[in-house]
Every structure is written in structure tokens, then in C-alpha cells.
Amino acid sequence: GAPVPKFAYDFTEGNKDLRDLLGGKGANLAEMTNLGLPVPPGFTITSEACRHYLDHGSVPEGLEAEIDEHLTVLERQMGKRLGQPDDPLLVSVRSGAKFSMPGMMETVLNIGLNDESVHGLARQAGNERFAWDSYRRLIQMFGKTVLGIEGEVFEDALDAAKEAKGTTDDLDLDAEDLKRLVKTYKDIVGEHAGRAFPTDPREQMDLAVKAVFESWNAPRAILYRRQERIPADLGTAVNIVAMVFGNMGMDSGTGVAFTRDPASGQSGVYGDYLQNAQGEDVVAGVRNTVPLAELEQIDKKSYDELLQIMETLENHYRDLCDIEFTIERGRLWMLQTRVGKRTAAAAFRIATQLVDQGLIDLDEAVHRVNGEQLAQLMFPRFDESRTDGLERLTQGMNASPGAAVGKAVFTSERAVELAHDGEDVILVRRETTPDDLTGMIAAQGVLTSRGGKTSHAAVVARGMGKTCVCGAEELEIDLKERRFEAPGGVVVEEGDVISIDGGSGAVYLGAVPVVNSPVVEYFEGELAAADGDELVQAVHRLMGHADEQRRLLVRANADNAEDAARARRFGAQGIGLCRTEHMFLGDRRQLVERLILADSAEERQGALDQLAPLQKQDFVEIFEAMDGLPVTVRLIDPPLHEFLPDLTDLSVKVALAGDDADPKDRTLLDAVRRLHEQNPMLGLRGVRLGLVIPGLFAMQVKAIAEAAAERKRAGGDPRPEIMIPLVGAVQELEAIREEALEILTAVKEETGVDVPALIGTMIELPRAALTAGQIAEAAEFFSFGTNDLTQTTWGFSRDDVEASFFGRYLKLGVFGVSPFETLDQEGVGRLMRVAVEEGRRTRPDIKLGICGEHGGDPDSVHFCHDIGLDYVSCSPFRIPVARLEAGRATI
Ligand code: ADP
Ligand code: MG
Numbered sequence: 001g002a003p004v005p006k007f008a009y010d011f012t013e014g015n016k017d018l019r020d021l022l023g024g025k026g027a028n029l030a031e032m033t034n035l036g037l038p039v040p041p042g043f044t045i046t047s048e049a050c051r052h053y054l055d056h057g058s059v060p061e062g063l064e065a066e067i068d069e070h071l072t073v074l075e076r077q078m079g080k081r082l083g084q085p086d087d088p089l090l091v092s093v094r095s096g097a098k099f100s101m102p103g104m105m106e107t108v109l110n111i112g113l114n115d116e117s118v119h120g121l122a123r124q125a126g127n128e129r130f131a132w133d134s135y136r137r138l139i140q141m142f143g144k145t146v147l148g149i150e151g152e153v154f155e156d157a158l159d160a161a162k163e164a165k166g167t168t169d170d171l172d173l174d175a176e177d178l179k180r181l182v183k184t185y186k187d188i189v190g191e192h193a194g195r196a197f198p199t200d201p202r203e204q205m206d207l208a209v210k211a212v213f214e215s216w217n218a219p220r221a222i223l224y225r226r227q228e229r230i231p232a233d234l235g236t237a238v239n240i241v242a243m244v245f246g247n248m249g250m251d252s253g254t255g256v257a258f259t260r261d262p263a264s265g266q267s268g269v270y271g272d273y274l275q276n277a278q279g280e281d282v283v284a285g286v287r288n289t290v291p292l293a294e295l296e297q298i299d300k301k302s303y304d305e306l307l308q309i310m311e312t313l314e315n316h317y318r319d320l321c322d323i324e325f326t327i328e329r330g331r332l333w334m335l336q337t338r339v340g341k342r343t344a345a346a347a348f349r350i351a352t353q354l355v356d357q358g359l360i361d362l363d364e365a366v367h368r369v370n371g372e373q374l375a376q377l378m379f380p381r382f383d384e385s386r387t388d389g390l391e392r393l394t395q396g397m398n399a400s401p402g403a404a405v406g407k408a409v410f411t412s413e414r415a416v417e418l419a420h421d422g423e424d425v426i427l428v429r430r431e432t433t434p435d436d437l438t439g440m441i442a443a444q445g446v447l448t449s450r451g452g453k454t455s456h457a458a459v460v461a462r463g464m465g466k467t468c469v470c471g472a473e474e475l476e477i478d479l480k481e482r483r484f485e486a487p488g489g490v491v492v493e494e495g496d497v498i499s500i501d502g503g504s505g506a507v508y509l510g511a512v513p514v515v516n517s518p519v520v521e522y523f524e525g526e527l528a529a530a531d532g533d534e535l536v537q538a539v540h541r542l543m544g545h546a547d548e549q550r551r552l553l554v555r556a557n558a559d560n561a562e563d564a565a566r567a568r569r570f571g572a573q574g575i576g577l578c579r580t581e582h583m584f585l586g587d588r589r590q591l592v593e594r595l596i597l598a599d600s601a602e603e604r605q606g607a608l609d610q611l612a613p614l615q616k617q618d619f620v621e622i623f624e625a626m627d628g629l630p631v632t633v634r635l636i637d638p639p640l641h642e643f644l645p646d647l648t649d650l651s652v653k654v655a656l657a658g659d660d661a662d663p664k665d666r667t668l669l670d671a672v673r674r675l676h677e678q679n680p681m682l683g684l685r686g687v688r689l690g691l692v693i694p695g696l697f698a699m700q701v702k703a704i705a706e707a708a709a710e711r712k713r714a715g716g717d718p719r720p721e722i723m724i725p726l727v728g729a730v731q732e733l734e735a736i737r738e739e740a741l742e743i744l745t746a747v748k749e750e751t752g753v754d755v756p757a758l759i760g761t762m763i764e765l766p767r768a769a770l771t772a773g774q775i776a777e778a779a780e781f782f783s784f785g786t787n788d789l790t791q792t793t794w795g796f797s798r799d800d801v802e803a804s805f806f807g808r809y810l811k812l813g814v815f816g817v818s819p820f821e822t823l824d825q826e827g828v829g830r831l832m833r834v835a836v837e838e839g840r841r842t843r844p845d846i847k848l849g850i851c852g853e854h855g856g857d858p859d860s861v862h863f864c865h866d867i868g869l870d871y872v873s874c875s876p877f878r879i880p881v882a883r884l885e886a887g888r889a890t891i
Contacts, residue, residue, distance in 0.1 A: 081203025412439025546887020576873020686726025
């Protein structure tokens with residue numbers, strides 16, 4: 001018969017490779033269990049069950065029975081039943097999706113407590129305060145998460161209880177205070193949820209499971225997924241875990257740790273610990289944590305065991321791990337681990353450190369880093385030597401690198417508002433919560449006064465690649481007055497410009513000048529790898545390996561000698577796209593105007609003759625910069641009216657001048673009207689211009705040939721490739737090709753220098769892709785112009801749609817990312833595959849490349865590798881990214 005679906009897995013049944021089904025948390029709890037580490041027993045309800053629940057509004061058939069079964073096993077193992085009055089088993093109900101979404105979804109602790117079992121717990125633990133503290137936490141978390149009551153209502157009641165006691169520390173509340181608080185909390189539930197707090201333990205658990213399922217679609221979770229490009233339809237798994245208690249007294253506690261520094265990669269003891277506390281107290285910054293190293297003094301045995309386990313985990317996962325743990329009366333329990341998030345710099349450092357430790361090889365190391373991280377390392381940083389005149393306000397923790405300058409704002413709403421007006425802002429908070437996500441996205445950087453490198457602000461900022469300084473404890477932040485005070489009495493009001501350095505943790509008043517990154521200096525050849533720091537050396541090693549392994553060549557999009565030279569320093573192996581229209585701007589616009597306005601063949605030729613030497617000089621310089629490497633020159637592509645004045649402006653000018661209007665302006669206006677197009681992107685441009693305006697392409701081809709001849713005569717090695725844009729039919733290309741070949745021959749005879757030039761075409765119209773077999777007869781190379789190919793395949797006008805409705809499309813999930821950013825592999829990519837296959841069939845040695853923006857996009861580079869292109873071409877600054885990704889695609 002059909003296999004019975006399985007919706008729940010005991011921790012002993014899972015493993016780390018089952019993240020799709022069990023989520024990251026569940027899979028890794030299982031992995032740790034099977035490694036023999038001290039994990040409280042429990043089981044995981046699959047993300048498949050969650051998807052079913054979200055699709056149908058009810059749990060799948062069979063789930064209830066499976067939960068019963070697993071719960072019975074758990075109860076037997078623990079020797080007590082869920083919520084058993086005299087000795088209750090308590091559990092946590094924890095979300096955990098495939099991709100970590102820190103703090104985005106829900107978890108409820110202490111499930112199983114009620115008015116009876118709280119006494120049982122107190123007796124068993126010999127600790128009344130602890131039992132009532134656990135109970136009030138349950139009602140609070142359950143009320144907020146499951147019953148949807150505003151968290152603040154509970155917080156206020158807690159604050160009031162502390163105030164009545166004359167304290168600000170929740171540890172000063174005794175059992176009697178907490179009993180009263182429980183009563184208050186239950187009243188709050190009755191009042192705000194329209195129902196009593198459920199006392200049946202199993203009902204508590206079932207409701208919590210559903211609430212966790214539903215938290216997948218909480219607005220902040222949706223926003224986070226969009227930001228992080230996590231698919232919307234994965235759903236979350238739910239983990240039911242026997243409770244262990246960090247709030248049993250000062251010999252108990254809870255903490256988080258990294259196996260090495262997630263900001264630098266350095267090995268060492270990194271983490272935060274909080275005595276007599278439960279769960280989220282650490283991250284939430286309820287009380288101040290102590291550095292993990294201090295645990296050695298507090299509880300040496302647990303500390304040693306923890307360090308031992310961290311080593312085990314690092315060796316097992318062969319990577320940096322982060323960890324949640326709890327100590328219950330001197331006994332250590334592991335509650336979570338995962339391969340930890342890290343900064344871009346740490347990713348490079350850690351990967352090479354692990355190679356040196358013999359844990360991974362270079363192939364694996366190259367896989368552990370990616371192009372986006374490399375791009376981040378190329379961002380500028382603060383110029384430390386020029387901070388003199390600026391006031392250094394304080395020093396926080398360097399939680400996420402980069403240099404951010406902007407106006408201080410104190411709420412997420414304000415951050416969003418100002419960012420919307422185009423202002424750079426720094427979001428300043430005591431600590432952030434998931435509700436601050438919108439503000440964090442809008443801001444250039446985040447500054448907090450509380451919490452360590454594992455705080456919400458730090459974790460989320462690192463994930464987003466956003467600069468963050470956290471735990472700047474000297475700052476007195478006054479959210480109500482929207483200002484903070486730094487040591488020495490300096491007051492920063494909302495709107496004052498500050499600078500934060502995510503690399504050092506420094507905070508400055510005013511705007512600090514920024515400098516290039518050492519990684520860029522290394523790529524520029526200004527800094528030898530050997531003279532660089534550990535990061536530069538790591539980049540050097542991993543790039544070296546990627547270059548050795550990659551099959552794809554990487555070329556640059558460059559239109560002038562300067563860009564070409566930089567691209568070459570960055571590792572470009574030629575130019576894949578040299579646009580010639582930029583060479584028609586500036587002073588030369590006059591000549592283009594004359595060309596367009598010409599009444600006769602002679603006049604037209606006159607204008608072309610003046611343009612020719614200028615063009616030639618451009619090419620000479622570029623060929624020189626790229627000596628010995630191919631340079632693909634694209635003949636002029638945009639519609640000519642782009643070089644003329646704007647129709648409306650000119651009409652107004654002529655109309656205003658009336659009878660006194662300059663006759664030249666009138667002629668010009670006529671021409672502008674004549675050339676005006678409703679839809680210029682689909683109008684007279686590309687090869688069509690070459691066919692309609694006599695001599696235009698010929699002039700360009702001649703300039704290329706003569707420039708090449710001149711370079712060759714000077715001892716150079718020019719390798720021109722002539723590229724015809726916007727071809728849709730082989731007939732168009734044939735006509736231009738014939739003319740070009742004649743010119744090449746003529747120049748050869750004239751100069752006595754033979755410089756072979758390939759002639760090829762862009763593939764940027766669906767028809768070109770579909771008839772690539774024919775087009776290849778006249779083309780020695782294809783270059784996929786994926787900007788236009790995306791426009792014409794989707795029928796999207798790139799200049800309009802991104803601003804007008806892409807936001808909506810992204811929200812609707814029509815696509816997860818703009819097809820102009822990452823290649824649409826199913827649609828546009830399919831056309832490319834067809835063209836590659838048919839082009840090669842006609843001409844087996846045809847050269848194939850891509851020159852759209854996608855050439856520097858990591859996913860798109862992998863696709864280009866997969867379909868067998870010979871090279872990608874991208875802007876000079878993306879070249880290292882493309883090199884790295886081409887290597888990663890090969891290995
Ligand atoms: P998040 O994904 O937001 O970290 P978790 O499910 O990990 O949420 O739980 C929140 C907090 O509660 C963490 O600090 C975790 O260690 C703690 N916690 C979860 N389950 C238990 C348990 N069974 N016993 C003790 N503490 C727990
Ligand atoms: Mg956790």
C-alpha cells in the first residue's frame with residue numbers, strides 16, 4: 001500500500017541532513033542527540049505538517065495520533081506525564097524552519113503548568129519561587145504568542161510588581177509576589193483574550209503547536225523572508241522538548257556561545273551567560289549578561305564540559321557553530337546548535353583557518369564563501385587617520401562590519417520615513433526586537449546600547465550585511481525625547497549626523513570620511529598579498545584556487561581605457577562589452593546632430609569623417625589597455641533621438657521664440673519630431689540604425705580596423721571583435737557583415753597590416769535566440785544581452801516596471817527576485833539554452849558569452865557555467881565576484 005505519512009520524528013530518528021523536513025533546529029537537535037551530547041529528549045513535528053495546516057486550516061490526518069505516540073514515549077522516558085499534578089513533565093514548543101530566522105517566530109516554554117501542577121513542581125524542586133516564576137512566564141508567553149495579547153500588557157504588570165517591591169530586578173520578586181503576578185496575568189488573559197487561560201496541559205500544547213505553525217505567516221516573518229530571499233512556502237517544523245531549568249537558582253543559568261568569533265573568525269571563548277534565568281532573557285537583554293569566560297569561575301565543571309562540547313561540534317560540523325545551552329543545578333544541557341552566521345570577513349578567514357587545521361580542503365573552503373560576501377569586503381571603510389577633528393562619542397562592540405554615516409533616529413517608523421525621503425539614517429535603540437526590522441532595513445546602520453554580539457540587533461544586522469555597533473553601554477538613550485547622551489555630556493538629538501564603525505565599534509559625532517578596503521587595494525595591485533592582513537591573505541588564497549578551477553572566463557564591460565585598465569587589474573580576461581554610444585556624447589553631440597540633420601550624402605559623410613578619427617582614438621586607447629586580450633566592441637545601439645534635445649523642451653523653446661526662433665532650432669525640431677518614437681526601445685536602434693543610416697556602422701568598423709592596425713604597427717597585440725546589436729534575423733546580420741568585411745579588407749590593403757577581427761552579434765531578442773542556428777552562419781560569436789532579452793521575453797520595460805509594480809509582484813511571489821537582477825532561468829534562460837545548442841550545432845567553435853548585468857550576479861554566473869558559455873562579462877567592480885562564483889560553479 002501507499003507509505004503512511006510520517007509527521008513526527010523522535011530526536012533519535014533525525015539527523016542534520018533532514019533540515020527540509022525537521023527544520024534546522026530539529027535536525028541539529030537530533031544530530032546532537034545522536035552524537036551523545038546532553039540534549040533534553042523530545043520530538044519534532046515536520047514542516048510538511050505545517051504546510052498542510054497553513055493550506056487547509058487543519059492539521060493533517062494522523063498527526064494527532066503520532067503526537068500521542070511520541071508524547072507517550074517522552075513521558076515514559078522522563079518518568080512523568082505532561083502536567084502531572086504532583087510531578088509535572090513540562091515541555092517547550094519551539095518553532096524551527098529550514099533557514100534560521102532569528103527571533104522571527106514563536107516559542108512557548110513551560111507548557112504543562114497550571115494551578116495544580118505548579119505546586120507539584122514547587123515540591124519536586126524544593127523551590128517555590130522557581131515554580132511560580134515558571135508559571136508566570138508560561139502565561140506571559142502563551143498569552144502573547146498563542147492568544148495574541150500585546151506583550152506590553154504583561155510587561156507593564158511585571159514592572160508594576162517590581163515597582164511595588166521597590167526594585168528593578170525581577171530576581172527580587174519572591175514566591176508570594178510571583179503568585180500575585182500569576183493572578184494578575186490570568187486576569188489579563190481573561191480580559192484581553194475573551195477566554196480563560198487553558199489549564200489542560202494537552203490543550204496548551206496543541207494550541208501552542210498551531211500558534212507556531214501560524215507564526216510562519218506573521219508579518220515580521222514574511223518581511224524577513226523577503227529580505228533574506230527565503231522561499232515563502234517552506235513552513236516551519238515544531239519541536240517539543242522536555243524543559244530544563246536555568247531559573248532554579250544561582251547554580252543554574254542560560255547562555256549562548258559561538259565556537260569562534262563570528263566577527264573575526266578568531267578561535268576563543270565567545271558568548272554570554274546569565275545566572276538564574278530562562279530562555280530568551282539572554283537575547284532580550286532583560287538583565288545584563290556576563291561574558292562566557294566568567295562561567296569558569298561560576299561553575300568550572302559545566303564550563304569545561306561546554307568547551308569540550310564546542311570542540312566536538314566544530315570538529316563534527318567542520319565549521320563555526322553557535323549554541324544555546326542551559327545549566328540546571330550544575331548540569332549542562334544543549335538546547336540548540338547550528339552552523340553560525342558570520343560576517344563576510346570572518347567567512348573568508350574561517351574557511352582558510354579550517355583548511356590550515358586540516359578540517360576542510362580548498363575546494364570546500366571556496367564553497368564556504370560567496371560572491372556577495374566578497375562584494376561586501378570591497379565596500380569602503382572609515383579613514384581612521386582622518387577622524388581627528390571629529391568627536392569620538394563612545395565605543396561599542398563591532399557586531400557587523402562596514403562604515404555607516406547618517407542622521408540618528410530613534411524609532412523604526414522615523415527611520416523608514418527619512419529613508420523614504422532619501423536620507424541616510426542610523427537607527428539608534430537600546431536594543432532591537434523583531435518589530436524593528438523595517439527600521440533596520442531602511443537604515444544605513446544600527447547602534448544599540450545593550451546586548452552583545454549575540455543580541456537580536458547583531459545577529460540580524462550580520463545576516464543583512466548591515467553595519468552594526470551594539471552594546472554601547474555608555475550611551476544614555478532617551479527614546480521619548482529622541483536623543484542620547486554620550487560620556488562627557490555630548491547630546492545627540494534626532495537628525496544629528498553620526499558615524500558608526502562596524503569594524504572597530506567606534507561611534508563618532510559627524511560624518512567620518514571613508515577609504516577603500518584593503519581587499520580592493522589588493523585587487524588593484526597596490527597591496528601585495530604578503531603585505532596584507534589575514535583577510536587579504538585569505539582572499540588571495542581562495543581567489544587563487546577559484547581561478548585555477550574555473551572554466552568560465554571573466555571579461556569586463558568597459559567603455560574607456562581607464563575602466564579597461566582597472567578591469568584588467570581586477571582580473572578581467574578581455575572586454576565583453578565596449579559600448580560605443582558613450583563616445584558620441586559631450587562635444588561630439590554636435591557632430592551627431594549634424595549627421596542626423598544632413599540633407600545630402602556629402603553632408604552626412606562630412607559629419608562621419610569628423611567623427612571617425614575621434615572614434616579611432618578611443619579604440620586605440622582601449623586596445624592598448626587590453627593588449628593581448630579580446631575586446632568586443634558593440635556598434636552603436638540606442639535610438640539616435642537620444643542624442644538630440646528633448647522634444648517638449650525644444651517645442652517650448654521654439655514656440656516661445658515665435659517668429660524670432662532660430663531657423664536651426666526649427667530644423668532640429670523637425671528632425672526630433674521625425675525621429676520621435678512611442679516606444680523607442682523597440683524602435684529604430686541597433687542593427688536597424690546600421691541598415692537605415694548609410695555610413696554609420698561603416699565609420700565605426702573602419703575606426704576599429706584602423707585603430708587595430710595602428711596598435712599592431714606600434715608593436716601591440718590588438719584583438720578586436722565587432723558586435724552587432726539587436727539582430728532578430730540572420731538577413732540583418734548578413735547585410736552588415738558583408739559591408740564590414742569589405743571595410744576590413746580595404747583597411748588591410750590601405751595600411752598593409754592584417755588584424756583579424758571576429759564579427760558576431762548580441763542575442764537579445766527572442767527571435768534571435770529561436771533562430772540562433774541560422775544566425776550562427778553569419779556570426780563568429782554570440783553575446784547574450786540579457787537586459788534586453790529579459791525586457792523582450794517578459795515584455796517588461798525595465799525603465800518603468802521596477803518602480804511601478806515590481807514591489808507588488810515580489811509580494812505576490814510572481815518571482816522571488818527581480819528578473820533584471822538574477823536571470824530568469826526558466827524563461828529567459830530557456831531561450832539561452834536553445835541559442836547555445838543551435839548556435840553550436842551550426843558553428844561548433846562559436847564563442848559564447850553574456851554581457852548583461854547578470855554577468856556579475858552569482859546565481860546567474862552559475863547558470864552561465866551550467867549551460868556551457870565560454871565567458872561572462874560584467875562591470876569592473878564585479879569581476880572578482882564573477883571569478884569567485886565561476887570557481888564555485890566548477891568545483
Ligand atoms: P529561537 O528560535 O527564537 O531561539 P527557541 O526555540 O530556541 O527560540 O527558544 C527560545 C529560548 O528558550 C532559547 O533560549 C532556548 O534555549 C530556550 N528553550 C527552548 N526550549 C527549552 C527547553 N526545553 N528547556 C529550557 N530552555 C528552552
Ligand atoms: Mg534558539
